Amino acid sequence: MALTGIQIYKLLPQTNCKECGFPTCLAFAMKLAAKQVELSACPYVSEESKAQLAESAAPPIRLISLKSDGFEVKAGNEIVLYRHEKTFYNKPGVFIRVLDSDPVEVMQGKVAAANSFKVNYVGIDLTVDGFAVASVSGDPGVFANAVSVVRKASQRPLILMSRSSEIMAAGLQSIDGETPLIYGADVDNWEAMADLAKGHNAALAVIGGDLEGLADLTEKVKAKGVEDLVLDPGGRTFSPGLTYGTQIRRLSVKKNFRPLGYPVIAFPGDIGDAGLEAMLAAQAIAKYAGFIVLDHFTPESIYPLLVLRQNIYTDPQKPIQVQPGVYEINNPKPEDPVLVTTNFSITYFSVANEVEGSGLPAWLVVADAEGMSVLTAWAAGKFDSERIAKSVKGFNVAEKVTKKRLVIPGHVAVLSGELEEELPDWEIRVGPREAVDLPAFMKQAL
Amino acid sequence: MPIEIPLDKWPGAVRTVTLGATAAEGGTRTKTVTVGGEKAMPFLHFESEMPYPPVIAVEIRDRRPDDWSPLLYKAWGEAIEDPAAWAKAAEEAGAELIQLTISLTDSNGVTTTPQAAVAATKAVLEATGLPLLVFGPGQAEVDNDLLVAVAEAAKGERLVLGICEDKNYRTIVATALANGHLVTARTPMDVNLAKQLNILINDMGFPMERVLMDPTTGALGYGIEYGFSAMERLRLAALQGDSMTQLPMIVTPGFEAWKAKEAKVGEGVPAAWGDWEQRAIHWETLTTITLLESGADIVVLRHPESVRRVRATVLDLMGVPQTA
Numbered sequence: 001m002a003l004t005g006i007q008i009y010k011l012l013p014q015t016n017c018k019e020c021g022f023p024t025c026l027a028f029a030m031k032l033a034a035k036q037v038e039l040s041a042c043p044y045v046s047e048e049s050k051a052q053l054a055e056s057a058a059p060p061i062r063l064i065s066l067k068s069d070g071f072e073v074k075a076g077n078e079i080v081l082y083r084h085e086k087t088f089y090n091k092p093g094v095f096i097r098v099l100d101s102d103p104v105e106v107m108q109g110k111v112a113a114a115n116s117f118k119v120n121y122v123g124i125d126l127t128v129d130g131f132a133v134a135s136v137s138g139d140p141g142v143f144a145n146a147v148s149v150v151r152k153a154s155q156r157p158l159i160l161m162s163r164s165s166e167i168m169a170a171g172l173q174s175i176d177g178e179t180p181l182i183y184g185a186d187v188d189n190w191e192a193m194a195d196l197a198k199g200h201n202a203a204l205a206v207i208g209g210d211l212e213g214l215a216d217l218t219e220k221v222k223a224k225g226v227e228d229l230v231l232d233p234g235g236r237t238f239s240p241g242l243t244y245g246t247q248i249r250r251l252s253v254k255k256n257f258r259p260l261g262y263p264v265i266a267f268p269g270d271i272g273d274a275g276l277e278a279m280l281a282a283q284a285i286a287k288y289a290g291f292i293v294l295d296h297f298t299p300e301s302i303y304p305l306l307v308l309r310q311n312i313y314t315d316p317q318k319p320i321q322v323q324p325g326v327y328e329i330n331n332p333k334p335e336d337p338v339l340v341t342t343n344f345s346i347t348y349f350s351v352a353n354e355v356e357g358s359g360l361p362a363w364l365v366v367a368d369a370e371g372m373s374v375l376t377a378w379a380a381g382k383f384d385s386e387r388i389a390k391s392v393k394g395f396n397v398a399e400k401v402t403k404k405r406l407v408i409p410g411h412v413a414v415l416s417g418e419l420e421e422e423l424p425d426w427e428i429r430v431g432p433r434e435a436v437d438l439p440a441f442m443k444q445a446l
Numbered sequence: 447m448p449i450e451i452p453l454d455k456w457p458g459a460v461r462t463v464t465l466g467a468t469a470a471e472g473g474t475r476t477k478t479v480t481v482g483g484e485k486a487m488p489f490l491h492f493e494s495e496m497p498y499p500p501v502i503a504v505e506i507r508d509r510r511p512d513d514w515s516p517l518l519y520k521a522w523g524e525a526i527e528d529p530a531a532w533a534k535a536a537e538e539a540g541a542e543l544i545q546l547t548i549s550l551t552d553s554n555g556v557t558t559t560p561q562a563a564v565a566a567t568k569a570v571l572e573a574t575g576l577p578l579l580v581f582g583p584g585q586a587e588v589d590n591d592l593l594v595a596v597a598e599a600a601k602g603e604r605l606v607l608g609i610c611e612d613k614n615y616r617t618i619v620a621t622a623l624a625n626g627h628l629v630t631a632r633t634p635m636d637v638n639l640a641k642q643l644n645i646l647i648n649d650m651g652f653p654m655e656r657v658l659m660d661p662t663t664g665a666l667g668y669g670i671e672y673g674f675s676a677m678e679r680l681r682l683a684a685l686q687g688d689s690m691t692q693l694p695m696i697v698t699p700g701f702e703a704w705k706a707k708e709a710k711v712g713e714g715v716p717a718a719w720g721d722w723e724q725r726a727i728h729w730e731t732l733t734t735i736t737l738l739e740s741g742a743d744i745v746v747l748r749h750p751e752s753v754r755r756v757r758a759t760v761l762d763l764m765g766v767p768q769t770a
Contacts, residue, residue, distance in 0.1 A: 082682070084675040119718035121667065212449050219447070238759055240767035242489055242739070247451050254452045275724075275731065275755045282732045286674070286739050300720030304666055304708070304728045308736065311671040349668045357513070357705050436584075 003056045005033040011049035012042065019043055060252040062262050064203050064228050064290065066093065066130065066157040067179040073129045073157050075230075075263040075290030081249055087315040092289045093129040094281075094305065095159055096297045097269060100146035101136040107146060108153050114297045115154035119306065122345070123323055126306035128156070132183070132293045133171065135162035140170035147174040159183055159205075159265075159293065165192035172200045181205055181230060181291070183265070185221055187213070194224040203228040205265055210234075211247060215259035229262045230291060236270040238283060245288035263290025274298075278305060285309045320345040321371035326395045327352065332361035334402040337446045339431065339438075340388055341409060342369035342377050350435035358439030363400060367391040374409045385415045389422035398425070407431040407446070453493050458687035460484045460743075461655055462498070463694050465543060465606055465628060466577025472602035472626065476575025479542055481658075481743040482694035487681060488741050491766040499764045500738055502753055503543035503579060503746040504536035505700050508566035509553060514748075515710045517726050521750055529566050530573035537574050539750035540757050544576050548592050550583035557588065560595030567596045571603065579606035579630070579746075586614040597621040606630050606658060606696075612643050619652050630696055632660035635669070635676045637683060637691070644690045658744065659693040665702035665709075666733045673697070674740045681741035697737050700748035703730040731755045738763070 009029035020041040022028040031037040032053075039045060039053055063076040073093035080086045096114045098107045111131055118125050133150050135143040143162060150158065151174060159181040160171045168182060184205030185193035197204035204226050208214025211233060218229055233244040248264055251257040266289040268280035277294065278301040284292050285308055294302075314320055321343045329352060341351045343366045355362050367388055369377035377383035388408065391397075398404060404426045408415060410433035419428045432441045462482040467473025479501055486494035508529050510519075519526055525535035533544050548563045567580055580596050582589030593607050594617065607622050608630040615631065622629045631647055633639040640661050648654055661680055663673030683691040703709050709729040712722035719725055730752040734745050738760070747753050 082675070082678050083671070084679055117718060119716065211451075212447060215447050215449060235767065238762040239489060239491070239765045242763065243492060243767050246490060247492070250452045251449065257449070259447070260449075273755075273758075275727065275751070276758060278728050279731050279735045279755060279759055282735045283739060286736055298720055298724070299718050300722075300725035301728050303719055303725065304732045307667040308670070308732055311667065311669075312674065312736075314671050316671070316675055346664070346669045346672060349664065353668055353705060353707070356707050357710060359513075 003033065003053070005030040008032050008053065011045070011052055013044045013046075015044065017044065060256050060261050061249075061290075062228070063090070064230055064263050065179065066159075066181050066203060068130075068157045068175070069155050069178070071130070071156050073291075078249070078288075079253060081246075081253055083312065084316050087317065088313045090290070091309050091313045092285060093157075093291045094302070094309070095130045095132045095291060095293045096128055097132040097134055097161075097293050097295050098146070098150060099134050099136045100143045104149055107149050110297060111150050111153035114302075115156060117297075117299060117302060119299070119303050121307050121310060122320070124310065126303070126310065128297070128302060128306075130154075130157040130159065132159035132161055135164070135167045135171070138164070138167070140167045143167050144170040144174050147171045151175055157181075159291070163189055165189055165196060168193065168196055172196060172202070176200070179203065181265075183207075184230075184232060185217065187217060190217060190221055191224065194221045194226045197226045197228075198224070203230055205230040205232055207232045208234065211244070211251075211260065215257075218259050218262065231260060231262050231264045232267075233264065236267060238280060241266060241280065242283060242287050245284070249288045264288060265291040265293065267293050269293065269295025274301065277301075281305050282308055286312050322348045322366055324366050324368040324391065326397055326400065327364040327366060329355045329364055330359060330361040332363050334400065336361045336363060336401070337403070337405055337407055337442065338363045338365060338392075338397055338401060339407045340365040340367060340391070342367055342372060342374055342383050344369065344371050344373045344377070347373045351438065354435045354438045355442070358442065360439065360442045362442070363397065365391055365395060365397055365406075374411050378412050378415075383412065385418035385422050388415070388419060392423060392426070405429060405446075409433065451492060454486065454685075456485060456685035456687075458685045458689075458692060460681075460684050460694055461692050463628065463655055463658060465579070465604060467602055467604040467626070471604075473604055474571060474575075475577050475603065477577075478604070479577050484681070484685075484741075486685070487678075488739055489763045496764065498743075499760050500743050500745065501542040502540065502756055502760070503545040503696075503744055504539065504541035504753060505545045505547060505698070505746050505748055506532040506536055506570070508546065508548050508558070508563065511549070515704050515726065516712070517709075517723055518704065518748055530569040533570045533574045533576075535750075537576055540753045541576065543579060543744065544570060544574055545579040545581065545746050546570050547581045548583055548596075550585060550588060558583070558592060560592055563592040564595050564599040567600055567605075571600065577604065577606075579608060581608040584609070589614065590617040593618055594621045597625040597627055600627075601625040604628060608632070609660065610643065610647065612639070612646070615643065615647060616650065619647055619650050622656065623650070623652050628656040628658065630658040630660050632662055635662050635664070635672045637676060637679045640676075640680055641683075641688070641690045644693060648690065654689075654693065657693050658696045660696045660698070663697045663699065663702055663733070663737055665699070665706045666729055666736070667708065668702070668706055670733060670736055674736055677737065677740040677742065694743035695741055696744040696746065697742045698746040699733040699737055700730055700746050700752070703733045704748050727751050727755070735759060
């Protein structure tokens with residue numbers, strides 16, 4: 001549980017030496033509580049106090065990192081229930097499950113397709129994070145071979161799935177030296193699985209029938225010296241998944257309940273229906289999963305899921321900006337109109353989406369307005385005639401078009417006179433105030 | 447070890463709003479639909495019973511729309527040519543409400559007349575017993591002309607008239623007040639703007655039990671995170687007791703998702719986008735589930751397969767987990 005400024009103050013030397021840069025120890029304590037300074041700024045704090053403060057500063061949900069050669073997937077370290085309270089930090093890892101009972105070619109094909117999958121969204125390449133290999137055969141040799149097959153087809157981190165320590169040990173042999181996730185430890189096998197996790201430096205998923213049983217089990221495993229844990233509380237459909245996810249997140253964030261202070265793993269594929277699997281995975285993204293294991297890999301379902309994950313994990317305090325530049329919409333030709341807007345993502349999307357949806361071709365100049373919307377940027381002096389002219393010139397728009405006609409947002413109609421001076425070769429037209437009216441404007445007025 | 451789940455104790459609750467009126471209540475609907483009444487964040491049955499499930503409305507038009515995705519024409523077939531047939535098909539697909547949008551013009555480009563809007567509304571009311579939401583084309587003057595005529599012709603049906611926005615709500619609210627209807631109030635993804643419009647509507651003497659609010663959303667990839675967080679904040683404000691946010695929320699993921707290129711277009715897109723039809727349905731359903739998790743009471747959809755998936759999802763979410 002995070003300490004208050006007063007509680008922290010009691011652990012400080014209380015000498016007001018000012019060497020930390022603050023006038024009093026209390027002022028420093030307040031800054032510490034707000035996480036605006038580091039404790040190391042105080043040269044005189046006792047070791048005992050350091051330990052106490054470190055314990056209180058530990059994240060309520062432990063950061064778990066799965067590693068393979070060149071790849072790392074992190075989950076945990078979350079501190080809020082609602083993204084608007086701060087932000088969500090570590091995007092849940094998306095893993096694709098393959099079964100060791102499948103023919104080798106089937107495994108290879110599925111893994112190769114998912115491994116090479118890459119889709120561009122607002123300038124970011126989105127990919128899947130790794131693979132889960134599940135033992136269905138019940139044969140250690142078959143499982144070890146399947147793990148090798150998957151490892152050859154992809155270098156991404158792995159989750160190995162079996163409740164048998166003998167099978168798990170065989171699988172781990174195939175990827176020695178990596179940090180996979182072992183799935184998993186239950187009430188019957190936890191000692192052997194904890195030994196394996198310890199021996200291979202792996203993270204361990206703990207599988208519980210209910211939250212109390214799960215908490216008992218994580219404590220036992222932790223006592224054996226394995227601290228990198230992942231929780232499977234069960235609940236394979238929407239309502240139980242949401243309930244467990246919420247309860248675990250609340251216990252860790254609000255109560256700092258350490259036995260359940262770990263990321264949760266979700267298996268939406270267990271619902272069967274591929275359409276509902278994608279929706280259940282979407283729920284897991286918004287409602288608190290740290291790792292998501294899918295059974296179906298299809299580009300048409302992975303693409304929206306990766307976009308959703310990107311959206312939900314966007315820091316609400318830093319609105320995403322799009323890269324300033326000239327965007328081509330519906331393959332414009334030199335005679336097609338030039339529109340200008342700001343680089344605030346929502347502004348850009350509203351405009352781009354309306355124009356795209358209308359099917360009308362256009363050149364969209366996105367000016368650097370420091371990520372503000374049209375009116376805000378105009379009021380702040382970040383979207384004035386000078387900036388617009390600079391964008392038009394800087395992006396060499398004149399070389400792309402034959403008809404030098406620039407449409408500015410209706411909200412900044414007042415800029416048209418100045419712009420005519422800044423861009424003397426251009427005809428300046430005032431467009432609609434709202435993006436939604438752009439298609440009609442383009443059809444009628446251009 | 448014994449675990450005590452932290453429970454939120456909320457002083458406030460969302461109002462309940464009933465759509466549609468049966469013959470006994472002065473309308474012609476075979477059943478009414480009630481939404482709202484939440485005393486906790488969505489589907490947290492361990493904290494509070496959720497009295498009414500979120501419901502699915504299907505959007506239809508008074509005539510064949512000009513610019514919808516070819517996939518939607520394919521999905522609805524000939525029904526799309528006739529609002530009555532379309533409403534029936536939507537009901538068969540699992541709609542619990544019908545949302546009729548009146549087009550700005552007829553197929554020849556002539557502005558829709560009030561008589562035509564009334565005829566379309568009546569045809570839909572006859573074709574289905576479900577409660578109806580009637581939205582104008584979205585241009586203030588035309589909306590007002592059409593919706594006043596519809597409101598008078600369907601007096602007592604407890605239609606939802608839309609869409610009230612800060613620049614145009616007075617006429618719609620007045621006619622809803624005079625003719626026993628409801629309204630929906632739309633604001634752009636902002637808690638304070640939503641509250642402000644609700645206050646303005648309340649100031650006209652309109653009962654808040656007849657108002658839905660539409661906080662607007664972006665589709666997946668097009669600003670859904672803003673809608674998601676605006677809705678979570680609105681619902682939290684309602685639970686904390688802020689009376690002017692205690693309204694059920696309606697959102698239009700169908701409209702938003704099918705506007706996105708990912709759903710609308712099948713050609714000239716990256717191969718990594720995969721199968722067009724399934725991608726489009728994922729786009730609509732993933733947008734929808736995300737909004738349901740943040741407090742949507744009514745979701746307006748477009749594709750029949752999305753309706754099927756969302757129905758199954760809501761049914762599951764309304765179940766109280768045994769182990770919770």
